[in-house]
Amino acid sequence: MPDFEYKIDKSEVLRYLGHRGQALTPELMALIDEISEKCLESARPRYCFQIFPLDTTSPSPALAGTGVTLLGEDIKKHLAGASSVAVMAATLGFEVERAMMRLSQRSATAEVIFNAACTALIEAVSDRCEGEIVETARRRGLVTSYRYSPGYGDFPLEQQPEILGVLDAGTRLGITLTDSMLMLPKKSVSALIGLYPEGLGVRRGGSSCETCENRENCEFRKEGYGCNG
């Protein structure tokens, strides 16, 4: 993967921390900067993707040539009209996990901020991967939708092994799964992005918390401090 200097957007970190305009002390701002820096230092961001033609001859869409059928109504809706689908995975690696376990012994405040900084960073890494997918699609004269992950809506989390399997994400990125389908390193993302012919009116961006299909699996909601504010 080419060298690329990632940055952590402070306003994103604050958003993940549930900041809603409260007065910020210089000490807290400095702490956030310091911890974001630590996060960038320890992270080993990696991603990969592969584009598969979408096989829609059966009732459920399938990744052609893989034997993977995508289950549930929501992913079917999401991919309606798509000609192919990009499968992507991204991770920050295990170093941030180690750094966070160590930090958690020292200061829970630092731990919480570090976690938010990591979340901002894995989003940036996923965005970069998505950017490459968008570019690849553009060259093929296609447009893309947004990232859709196992666990969203009725797209079962139990498909996670198959999704990571087609990418060989274990060998390529070091992503493993627990029995409860949790990806390790925790700061990892797996997602599908549909590639569509132009003119279908494909929705790009995500959505607000209320309409988000990821309500129940959203990392920020899990940690107990909101998402979009």
Add this chain to the structure above:
Amino acid sequence: MGEFTLFDGGMGTELQKRGLKAGALPELLNLTEPEIVRDVHKAYVEAGADVITANTFGANSKKLGDAGTVEKVVSAGIRLVREAGAKKAALDIGPIGALLAPMGTMSFDEAYSIFREVVRAGVKAGADLVIIETMSDLLEAKAALLAVKENSDLPAYVTMTFMADGRTFLGTSPAVAAATLSALGADAVGINCSLGPEETEPFIAEVLRWATVPVIVQPNAGLPDGSSGETVYHVTPEEFARSVGRMLDMGVTVAGGCCGTTPEHIRLLRREMDARRPVEREIPRRTVLTSSQRLVCLDNSIAVIGERINPTGKKKIKAALRSGSFDYILNEAISQEEAGADLLDVNAGLPEIDEPATLRRLVTSLQAVTPLPLQIDSSDPEALDAACRVYSGKPVINSVNGKEESLSAILPIAKKYGAAVVGLTLDENGIPDKAEERLKIAEKIIKRAGEYGIPREDVLIDCLTLTVSTNQALAVETLEAVELVTRNLGVKTVLGVSNISFGLPAREVINAAFLSAAFAKGLTMPILNPMSRRYMDAVAAWRVLSGEDGNARRFIESYVNLPTDPAPSNEPAGQIDITQIVLSGRKLLIEDAVRAALRERGPMEVINGLLIPAINAAGDKFERGEFFLPQLMASAETVKLGFDVIRDGAKSGEVASKGKILLATVKGDIHDIGKNIVKMLLSNYGYEILDLGRDVPPELIVETTLREHIRLVGLSALMTTTVKAMADTIKLLHEAGAACKIMVGGAVLTPEYAALVGADYYARDAQESARIAAEVFGG
């Protein structure tokens, strides 16, 4: 070093060419389409490979699931290799695909038994050797290697896979992998997959530097390129053979190919092998200790062993070991590392606890928070075995001595786990006074270790420090013994220094002088308290004097701007309102402010009258949205520092704990931020928190609840898939008749869900947990 051995090349990529679908289990082809697998093997036999790797990489129960039994897939796999006419058949063992604790949730024993099943099937099918490959986790590689060694007589080759930055996914370097796996008894160690031969070369140089066994390489045909949408490999057979040929000239004797390599790559590599002879490698004989993250080599350098993780005379460590809530110990580990320790001694010896289980769990927990190699310290062989087994790296065992009983109990453990071992110069007759007598015991220990196959560089002699105030002549004898052992036996020495000053005032003065004298006699590994500035000054100074610290660079860096006493704060703390300090989260001011308050009031009055109102004020601000989470937490941490000042200064019984609360993230779940926030907040209301960590088995929660008479248990689960473990834990608590209330939290929970799993309370957030605790404890 004998002959070269040529392995075959890529299997997965060859199968894909023949129609294997991405993501499908290639091992099932052994049963469903054996002719395809046999064809690939045949092509590699024809290309000249000596060893053909059976198609069993993922043939473990975890990956196969219900799709096929391990025994069937493995025996078909080995049979197909035979049918292809191979000279030798290798049972292939890849990673399980699930991560071991502490980073993951799989236990060492579970990983071991998964590998054991594969090994037994391989033995039954008649495999000639085992190749353990593409490993990222040193501990998983160790589990697989032990499974081979303890369940077969087959040679085991082990390769790990590295990223372009020279680390595995879990942060292990080629040097650490080579040193650790050699010590564990692998028959060859090396590198496979991920990188092409060019990129692998500098890392194989590292392996050659640290391995004490033959070295193996199996690179990919270049880095995978997915730019076209499909994964392709670009290194041609000619380039591949040339590059691997260079590694043969460096000392590699076993080679083959991984992803993207073809029979043609292997055919050309055969030619390279046939055109040369293996080079004689000089096998390094150095004392090396490792963790999965770090290598400590004692060639021309000293290493400080931190002594603080030991319950002797330490109330807080005793309490932590008894309760199983290790936070205090983990913090001690980090503090010692920050103070400059190179290794940490770990002792969990308390008569009333299950030492093997405790030491084992402690070693696992420590490895999550510190990269330092560990010295595992116990007089119980069973505890040493349990802890060495789950240790990821090459540890030191502390200790064996010259008594026959000790030698025959401890040395086999050191051998089995490739550990170095501290040998104490005492025997059936006690500690000899004379240095020459201690030298004799040292000689005996080294000789006996050699008989067990432990090389002398892995024996570290402790000449034993005796108290100078009881027998003044013996201090010099100990120093003399260090010199004799170093000079005559050529081994490294260990010495605990603090004993020397027992019974004297200003002990650090004596200890530091003794330490410097011992360094001059050749001491390599002092065991001391690295938090003592005076000792670490002596260490830093000796590193300059001995030449280890070249050009005194490190010394100058640390000492040129040595801070003098801190400048007095401009803001006299006593005059600032404690509530203001807490609300602004100014940790630097709170300790002085609390000390000032303690001059005027009693400790309980400071807690109930100042600290708790302050944290309540922060909580109110959070409720009203005037604070967001980090602000609440900074306030909570400030209060906690204040509490620590009061507790440390109080006489026992003066500051009563309001009650014990047990917290844990349930089995299978490793999200612990929410739980840690709750812990932080609750500890500020005067409760004693026992935190068992994450991925905690229900049995441990029940056992601790009963033993510690816990009245409130807080369980956290953050995934829908782990709420089941929460329900199981609660059920088990009820069945055991635990007289406790149970509160649960975690984003997937709702009040209804909480009731459904049998909890007494649902804690929406950390503030709510404090209200629940107040209700339960009537505070």
